[in-house]
Amino acid sequence: MTRHRLSRPTIRSLTLLPRAPEPMEILRCASSATELRSFVFNPLEKGAFSAINNDPSTRWPVKEQLTQPWHKVYLVAQCEASGGDYGARLCRAARIDLLSSRTQIVKVLGQVLRACADVMGARKDAEGKATELLQVPDIGPKKIQKLVEAGVMTVRRLSELDFFDIERILSRNPPFGQNMVQILAHFPRLVLSVDIPKRDGAEKKLIVRTVLGCANVETPVWKGKEPWVSLAAETSDGRLAFFWRGQARSLMSGKELVFPVEANTGGQTVFVWASCEEIAGTVVTAEVAV
Numbered sequence: 259m260t261r262h263r264l265s266r267p268t269i270r271s272l273t274l275l276p277r278a279p280e281p282m283e284i285l286r287c288a289s290s291a292t293e294l295r296s297f298v299f300n301p302l303e304k305g306a307f308s309a310i311n312n313d314p315s316t317r318w319p320v321k322e323q324l325t326q327p328w329h330k331v332y333l334v335a336q337c338e339a340s341g342g343d344y345g346a347r348l349c350r351a352a353r354i355d356l357l358s359s360r361t362q363i364v365k366v367l368g369q370v371l372r373a374c375a376d377v378m379g380a381r382k383d384a385e386g387k388a389t390e391l392l393q394v395p396d397i398g399p400k401k402i403q404k405l406v407e408a409g410v411m412t413v414r415r416l417s418e419l420d421f422f423d424i425e426r427i428l429s430r431n432p433p434f435g436q437n438m439v440q441i442l443a444h445f446p447r448l449v450l451s452v453d454i455p456k457r458d459g460a461e462k463k464l465i466v467r468t469v470l471g472c473a474n475v476e477t478p479v480w481k482g483k484e485p486w487v488s489l490a491a492e493t494s495d496g497r498l499a500f501f502w503r504g505q506a507r508s509l510m511s512g513k514e515l516v517f518p519v520e521a522n523t524g525g526q527t528v529f530v531w532a533s534c535e536e537i538a539g540t541v542v543t544a545e546v547a548v
Contacts, residue, residue: 261496262373265292272370272377278387282318288370289331297363298327302352306344307333315340334363390538391416393481395441401428413539417442446485446506446534447473452544463518464548466491466499468530471512478506480537489532493519493548499528506534519548 262269268291275287299307304324310333311319317336320329337344344356388411391402408427410416416424421435428434452468470489477484484505491500500517519528526548533541 262369262376264370264373268292268370269373269377272374275374275377277381278378278383284371284374285318285335286328286332288367288374289328289335291366291370293366293370294331294363295327297330297359299324299330300352300355302349303330303356306348306352306356310337310344331363331367334360335367338364388412393538394438394445396434396438404428413442413445414447417445417447444474444476444478444480446478446480446487446537446540448487448509448532448534448540448542449473450489450530450532450542450544452491452528452530452546454546454548462521464521465516466519466528466530466546466548467514467516468544469512469514470502470509470532472506472509474506474510477510480534485534485537485540487532487534489515489530491517491528491530494527494529521548 271287271290275284279287307324307330310316311324316333317340318332320332322329324330324333338360344353348356388402388406390413391397391405391410392399394413394416397405404427405411405416410419410427417439419427421432421439423435424430424438425432425435449471450468452466454464455467457464468489468491470487472478484507486503486505487509489500489502490498492498499519500515502515504513527545528548529543529545531541531543
């Protein structure tokens with residue numbers, strides 16, 4: 259966590275968030291970071307922020323009097339995310355001051371949210387959740403409950419079922435199962451391998467080879483779009499070693515990617531992951547010792 263350059267109280271508050279918290283709770287915790295406490299309200303801003311807080315476009319308004327620094331950060335984040343402005347209630351001097359501090363607020367808040375994502379990733383908050391099944395058309399909360407009772411927790415596992423098993427589990431009549439199988443045939447199934455093809459003790463750098471492919475019969479098109487795929491590799495000390503991004507069509511026959519890493523005698527590991535953007539349940543991982 260030292261790479262985030264955040265204070266101990268901030269990191270501690272992030273670790274105290276419950277498993278899979280609501281977005282509003284995450285934003286409130288991040289807005290309360292020690293690094294953001296210097297962004298207090300300017301008296302000339304109060305009217306503008308009251309209007310923002312009462313605006314219908316503000317998804318999570320503050321339900322108390324606007325006095326705390328986190329209130330300001332919390333509302334700035336939502337205003338920036340919605341692409342709105344700060345209204346006409348700001349005088350010229352207050353607007354200049356706010357637009358100046360806004361950049362720093364967004365920057366620091368981004369660092370805190372990135373740290374929060376790392377904390378939740380390390381805790382594996384998303385694992386074991388069946389909510390990714392909501393991505394599938396015609397699958398709602400009640401159907402998810404039936405699938406979970408049958409041991410189906412992921413879209414990938416659902417795609418492995420025969421049509422008659424889908425109909426049996428969900429208590430549906432034909433052709434529901436066949437239609438579902440046709441839809442799931444386009445759910446991306448990434449495959450990943452990584453190795454070091456040649457090791458030479460005299461070399462200061464090693465070449466890591468990773469092969470990324472797609473096991474679908476045809477190029478997947480999920481919800482009307484061909485997915486983009488991102489791959490990243492990092493060393494066990496947290497340094498980014500490689501990044502690649504491309505469309506799924508380039509993976510149908512397998513794509514070989516190579517990159518150098520420093521030779522290390524201390525048991526360092528290169529961790530590689532890949533996933534389709536905006537599609538949960540597609541992540542694949544692999545690692546190799548350097």
